[in-house]
């Protein structure tokens with residue numbers, strides 16, 4: 001019985017004699033990874049059990065990774081994708097939203113982003129355990145009161161282009177980076 005001999009990253013069939021490594025995928029357990037995909041596997045948080053100090057099987061964030069860093073990663077993923085363009089489009093008609101970025105209940109690798117206006121709100125999830133997965137819409141609704149309290153902790157704001165920035169808008173909603181003149 002041999003497992004499926006293909007690279008867990010690129011899906012390519014492993015050729016006879018090709019060097020591979022087995023990485024622990026946080027979601028799928030041990031997977032073969034071809035030589036070309038090792039850097040990518042490591043960026044995705046896959047762990048090489050042969051590497052010194054590897055924490056195999058631990059899904060928790062690394063000790064050095066503060067919650068704030070997780071939120072920053074989630075925000076930059078959001079900003080790079082289609083969801084930010086959706087927010088930009090909504091901002092053109094609805095103005096500046098309230099924004100909340102926080103951990104999703106019961107899912108340690110997921111960050112929940114809530115963008116709300118007076119009469120509508122949208123919620124996206126960012127899966128930090130799967131770098132290739134774009135921000136996915138979780139829910140939307142019409143009244144902010146529908147949101148649970150943790151989703152109404154407005155700890156971020158949105159600027160031009162639907163780009164989210166962590167940190168509550170200070171007083172007069174500063175627009176950093178916008179040239180004046």
Ligand SMILES: [Zn+2]
Pocket residue numbers: 007008009010011012033034035036037
């Ligand atoms: Zn590969």
